[in-house]
Amino acid sequence: MPTRPAGAAIPFTGRLTRRFPRDPWPLAAGAVALVVATPILIVLSSLATPTLDVWAHLWQTQLLELIWNTVALIVGVGAGVAVLGTGLAWLTTMYRFPGRAIFEWLLILPLAVPAYVIGFVFRGLFDYAGPVQTGLRRTVGPAIWFPDIASYGGVVLVMTLVLYPYVYLLARTAFLEQSEATLEAARALGASRTALFWRTALPLARPSIAAGLSLAVMEALADFGTVAIYGYNTLTVAIYRVWFGLFNREAATELASLLLLFTGAVYAAERAWRGRARFYQTERKARPPAPRPLTGWKAWTASGVAGVVVGGAFLLPVGQLVVWSVAALGGSDFDDRYPEFVLNTLAVGGITALLAVGAAVVVAYGLRLSRSRMVAACGRIATLGYALPGSVIAVGVLVPLAFLDRVCNAVLRTVWGAEVGLLVTGSMAGLVFAYLVRFLAISVQTVEASLVKVTPSMDMAGRSLGSSPGGVLRRIHLPLIRGGLCSAAILVFIDVIKEMPATLLLRPFGYETLAVRIWQLTSESFWEAAALPALTIVAAGMLPVLILARSSARARQGADGEQGMKGSRDQGRGDKVP
C-alpha cells in the first residue's frame, strides 16, 4: 500500500488504513460500485466515437441554447429547493406554530407525487384554457393578464415544488440530530437566532443539505416528463429528439454523456463548498432541540407558508387526481388485475429499496475505510446514474444483460447442445439492477451524509478493542445512522415506484406496474383514466412516509422514558476538525 502523508482532510481514515490494512470493505465497495457503474461506463464510452454530423447539426441549430437552458434550470431549481427545503426544515424543527406537528410530515408527501403528475396538473389548471384563467376571463374580463405557465418560471416553480422534499427530508434529519446542548452552547455564547442558524446549525447540516441538493439537481437534469410538458428545451429533450426523431441512438447516448459532465460539475461544486471542513457527532444525544413557540402574526405566517407549499405541491395535484378518478369511474380501466399492479409496484419498490440501502452501506463504509483513488472513482461513477434519463440507463443496462444471455447460451450450446433462451434480459433481476444503477446515488448520498458525521475516533475505539470492521459497522455505525438508512430506503422506494421509462423497457413479460399503467393511458391522452393509477402511486408512496412518522414519534416518546436505550441514535456536539 503506497503511503501518502495523511492530508488534513482525511486524517483519521489514513491512520485507520495503515493500522488495519486487510479490510475487505474497500474491495467489496469497489466491486459493488464497478458492477453498478458498468452501464454508466457503457454510456460514457459512446463519447469515444462521436457522431460528428449530429453534433455539427446541433451546434449549428440549438446546442448553445440547450446548454444555457439546462444550466438555467439547475441553477433555478437548485436555489429554489435549497431555500424552500432548508427553510421549511428549520421552521418545523425549531419553532412551534399552529399545525406544526402535521406539517412536519405533510411537507414530505409531495415526494410521493410523480413530477410528471404535478407538472401536468399545474399546466392543466393554470394554462390559458385551464379553469383558473377561464374563470378569471369570465369574471374580470377577457383582457386580464396572467403569467404564462409554459415558461422558464413555470418549470422552475413546478420542479422546485416536486424536488424540495429531498432537501427538506435530509436537512430535517440533520437538524434533529443536532442536540439541544450544541445550540444551547451557541446561545450561551451570545449568538442570536439568525447567527445560530447561519453559524452553527447550517454548517453542521451542510453535508445533508448538499446531499439533498445534489439529488434534486441530478433529478432535474434527468427529467424529461416535466420539461416536455412545458415545452422547455433542455439537453434531455434533445436526447429524445435525436433518438426518436433522428433515429440515432448513438448520438443520443453521447448527448447523455454530456449530462454526466454536468453532474461532475455539481459534485465538484459540492466538494468546493464543503471545503476541508468535516463535522462529527461525538456524543450520544441527550435530547433533540426543543421547538420554540411562535406567536401572533409570525405563527400564522409560518402556518401559511407551510400550508401554501403543501397545498400547491400535494393537495392541489392530488385533489385534481381525485376529481378525475371520480369522473373516470364509469369508463375507467379498473379491472381485477388491479391488485396485481399494486403488488408488483410495491414489490419492485421494496426489493430495490432494500438492495439499494445494502449496497449503499457497503459502498459508503468501504469508501470511509479506503484511501484508494480507484475505489473512490468507482464509487463516484456508480452514483452518476441518477442524472441520466431512465431510457438511457435502460439501454445501458440492456447491452450487458443481452451480452450475458448470449454468452450463457453460447456456452450451453457447446456443452449441452441446447439453449435456455433469455435468462436475465427481461427478468426481474435485470429490472432491479437497472433501478439500482439509476437510484444508487440516492441511497449512497443519504447514507454517506449520515456516516460522515460519525467521528472516525469511534472506528478507532471499536477496532482497538478488537472488533472487526464488520463488527464496528454493525454495532456502532448502523445504530447511529439508522435514521439515514430509513430516509434512504424511503427515497429509493418512492423513486422506484414512480419510475417509468426503465420499467417500460426492462420489465418482465406480463409484469405490469402502476407506472406502466399511467404510461399506457397518458400516451393516448386518456388523462382521466390515468388518474386512478397515479393516485394509487401517491398512496403507495405515502405509506413508508407514514410508517416513518409513526415509528419516529414512538422513538421520541420512548427516548423520553428510557434513558440510555440501546442504539441511542445520535450525537451531541458538533466538532469541527481543522
Add this chain to the structure above:
Amino acid sequence: MIRGSSHRKAAAILALWMTSATLLVPADAARDGGEVVVYSARIETLIKPMFDAFTRKTGTVVKYFTASEAELFERLKAEGPHTAADVLMTVDAGNLWVAEQAGLLQGFESPTIAKNIPAHLRAKDHAWVGLAVRARPIMYSTERVTPSELSTYEALGELKWRGRLCLRSSRKVYTQSLVATMITTLGGERTEAVVRGWMTNAPRIFDSDTKQLEGIAAGQCDVTIANTYYLARLKAKDPGFPVAVFWPNQNDRGVHINVSGAGVTRYAKHRESAIRLIEFLSSPEAQNLFADGNYEYPANPEVKPHGLIAAWGAFKADTVDVAAAGALQAEAVKLMDRAGYK
C-alpha cells in the same frame, strides 16, 4: 426487538416473492403453439378487444407487451433470436419503416391481406401491413374562423394567422411524418420555406393534440393541425365542442394521412399464428372494432368509419408512400431544427 424481527420477516417475504416472480417468467422453450406474442406500441385499451375476439374465434391466446416504439425496438434488438415476440404493432409508418430497416421484421405474403387492405397502405416488400388510418387535417375554431379563409397547410404561413396558430411539438412523430411527406412532394427547400412561414406566425407549441384543440375552444388560438380521432373523442363527449375539421390541399396532393400497422418479427416462433392474427386484424370484424374503439378510419375499404367521423365527409388523401417518408424523417427533424420549430 419485535420491530426488528418483523422487518426481517417482511424482507424474507419480499425476497421469496421476488424469486418466485423471477422463476415464473415463462421461458420461451416452455411455450406450445397455441399462442402468439405481440410487442405493441399501441396501448392495451386499443388492442385488447381485437385480441379477445381473435382468441374467441381461433382459440389461440394472444399475449402482449406494450411500450413506446423506440424502447420496443431496442428490446427486440437486444433479445435477438431469443425474443418471444411474433408480431410487432406500432403507430406511424415512419416507425414501421425504421423497424424494417433495423431488420426486426420478416416479410410475408397473404392473399387475405391483399384482398382486405389497399396496396398503398402496405409495405411494397410485404414487411408490414397498415391496419388503421388517421388523417391529420387543419382544425379551426367555428366561432372565429370561416372555412373559406383556409386552403392548404402551406397557407397557414400567411400573415393573417399571426398569433392565431397552434402547432404540435416537432418532437412528435405525427409532425415529423407530415413534414417528411411534404419533403417528398415539395422538396426540401420549399418545405423549409413553408415551415419557416409557420414559424413567422409565432405559433403556440403544444405537447398534445387534445390540448391544442382545447386551446382553440378557449380562444388561445384559432387554427391548428391535429389527428382526426382526437377531435372525435372531444366531440363524442361534447357534441357542441366549437372546433371543426377542414380538409386542406384538396386541389393538389391531398390531406396527410398515416397508418398504424403490424408486421411479423424476424425471429417469430409462431409465424403461422402471427400471420393469422394480422389477417384477422384486417378482416371486417376486427376493422369495425378499430373504427369504433378509437375513431380511426378502417384500412379495409369495405368497413365504414364511425358515424361521428364519417359526418366530416369524404376527402382526398395524400397517396404519397408514407413509409418512404420514414427515410426522410431525420431530414424533417433537422429541417425543423433549422427553422426554429421546437
